[in-house]
Amino acid sequence: xxxxxxxxxxxxxxxxxxxxxxxxxxxxxxxxxxxxxxxxxxxxxxxxxxxxxxxxxxxxxxxxxxxxxxxxxxxxxxxxxxxxxxxxxxxxxxxxxxxxxxxxxxxxxxxxxxxxxxxxxxxxx
Numbered sequence: 001x002x003x004x005x006x007x008x009x010x011x012x013x014x015x016x017x018x019x020x021x022x023x024x025x026x027x028x029x030x031x032x033x034x035x036x037x038x039x040x041x042x043x044x045x046x047x048x049x050x051x052x053x054x055x056x057x058x059x060x061x062x063x064x065x066x067x068x069x070x071x072x073x074x075x076x077x078x079x080x081x082x083x084x085x086x087x088x089x090x091x092x093x094x095x096x097x098x099x100x101x102x103x104x105x106x107x108x109x110x111x112x113x114x115x116x117x118x119x120x121x122x123x124x125x
Contacts, residue, residue: 029089030120031081035113042074044108052101061088
C-alpha cells in the first residue's frame with residue numbers, strides 16, 4: 001500500500017511514501033534521483049514504481065529504497081536509496097525490475113533527472 005504523507009518539513013517539501021529502515025547496517029552509498037513526471041502522470045509513475053520498489057527492497061545490499069513525492073507540486077518525485085556497497089548498486093542497475101520500470105516510465109516522465117551518489121561514513125558527535 002502506498003500512502004502519500006504531506007509534510008512540508010520533510011526533505012524540503014518531499015514526503016515519504018513508505019519507510020523501510022534496517023537497523024545494524026552501516027550505510028556507505030547513498031543515492032538520490034530526482035525527476036519529474038509529465039503533467040497528470042505522477043500517479044501512473046507511482047503505480048509503475050510500486051513493483052520496482054518492492055522488488056528492490058529484497059535485493060542483497062539494499063538498506064533503504066524510498067520514493068518521495070513533492071508536496072509543493074504534482075510532478076516532482078525523488079528516490080532516496082541506501083546501499084551497503086557499490087557492487088550491490090551496480091547489480092541493482094541491471095535488475096530486471098528496474099529495467100522494466102525505466103521502460104514503463106519512458107513516455108510519462110520529463111527528459112533528464114538529477115542523480116547524485118554519496119559515500120557515507122560513520123562519525124561520532
